[in-house]
Amino acid sequence: MRNATLLRLLVVGSLFAGAAACGDESAGDIGVGGGSAHGPEGSTERAREVAEAWADSKAARIWRERYFPMDDAVQLPEGAFRSEADERAYATQNFEPGGPLPSRSPKEGEVRWRDGDALALPVSSARAAYEKLAKGRNSDPSLVVTGARLGTMSLDTSRGPATVPAWLFTVKGYDTPLKRVAVAPSKLPGPPIGPLDQSAGFLQPLSGLSSVSRDERTVTLRAQHGACDKGPAVAVLETADNVVFSAGVRDPSDGPCTSEMRSEKVRVKLDRPVGDRMLLDALTGRPVPYDAPAGSPAPSWS
Template sequence: MRSVKLLVTLGLIAAAAVGCGDQGAASGGHTGDHSPRDRARRVAAAWEGSEAARAWRDGYYPLGAAVQLPEGAFHNDADKRAYTTQNFELRASLPGAPVKRGKVRWGDGDSLTVPLTSARAAYDKLGRGRNSGPALTVTGVRLGDMTMATSRGAATVPAWLFTIKGYDTPLKRVAVTPSETPRSPIGAVREQTAELGPLAGLEAIGGDGRTLTLRAEHGACDDGPAVDVLEAGSMVVFSASVRGTSDGPCTSELRVEKVKVKLRRPVGDRILLDAFTGRPVAYGRSGSDS
């Protein structure tokens, strides 16, 4: 099967999935009559001044990892393997149900009251391994906070702090979940092509605030993915494509590759959008929890 056909098939599935929450939204389907650049402009225009943009700016949307490791992690390969295989040993009592709500606080004084997750829920997301290999031993658990990059800048966020045997500082896991993603004012593209497809997520934002690492899909018989950037007002729109597609026989394999892009100025509080879906680009892998 050709890589292009593979991408188109997957794109139809993806478009159907992301479109479920956008039924009734303004049409934005790319049909070949408009270039990916035109599509990006339409996405930016639809979001500018929209109710979705206002809701996004009022919410909590993390742009960083849900877990922050102890200082000096890891001391050895065994500890690293224990973490990557999610193998933990609990030798402490987990706190009972905490106060039901906490606050996310930004540097400009704004705050948002949000529901808290339990220590048990946080620990269960860390320790899914439960295998006979090396394990990290948890000797204490308490509620604290951590600094998190968000769509509105750095924020102080409630977090569960897990004391790990052998480490001087705790492992931190965020104790709140992101706000619900607002309904997009523009629908997803109906068909994926080599010229325009969905992104697989945001991997990281560099220390300069301008260098972004994105995750993009491609097939086994092409030259890899590319990402075009449109900076328009308070929006940044990314258009993912595939380079060097072939019409010859190809295995039906989907690959995800990291692609770095550099913006003209730091992200700040601008909304990062996917031209294909018409929705904000999610941090991390598609479907991963925060």
């Protein structure tokens, strides 16, 4: 078993219901060998299991060596949008062709990181990239695409900022192009630990990672909760290799309640910057997925 030098458990917002019943304690430094912790009964143990399974695992090496985007697949033209109609057209993915698209593209393109590492990946056609954008079925309003060329765009990945191949679409009325990534994410590795049986009941799934602050000390996650509680709460366990988030709900009702599920953003403050550490979900045992909007590529697990 890998021993972490120091683990710190922080609770965001109010404590989980299981911990609240035991009184209001302040979060403390804990080690792998023991110590008190906040959160629902069993959540800290599960977070440790996930952290230890991923540390120095084959899956972690793959995550750090391949291309897993953590940013939008689309970058808008400068000044977008010029009107509410254009904004609505984009939101409904309502595009229309106003000129020919390139019929050929290179078989491969390079994803290149700031440290000089590069990874060759298949490049999609301009038509395929356009169809990822143009999924709307309304006739009005629409954005008119008059052409495209292959170029690059910069985005964040699991390995930090990278320059990736992208189709640069010319949109009528805009001086700069709309960019869309032209390569698909790498296939995710099989995780070194399985998901927790949700019948245990003390953890909820995270919907995704929304953002990381510029100083990498605050992570914004989208968490789920029900209609009869006081919202989501997220605890975090930090190690040298990764950060494990345990999501639950605050003050759930014991009485009758609808089955409605809601989603809410939660900000989690870390003891130190994320750096190259992995961000993991205690419930699933997998990296927290990027909370991608429509049109963004989504990796799938093997």
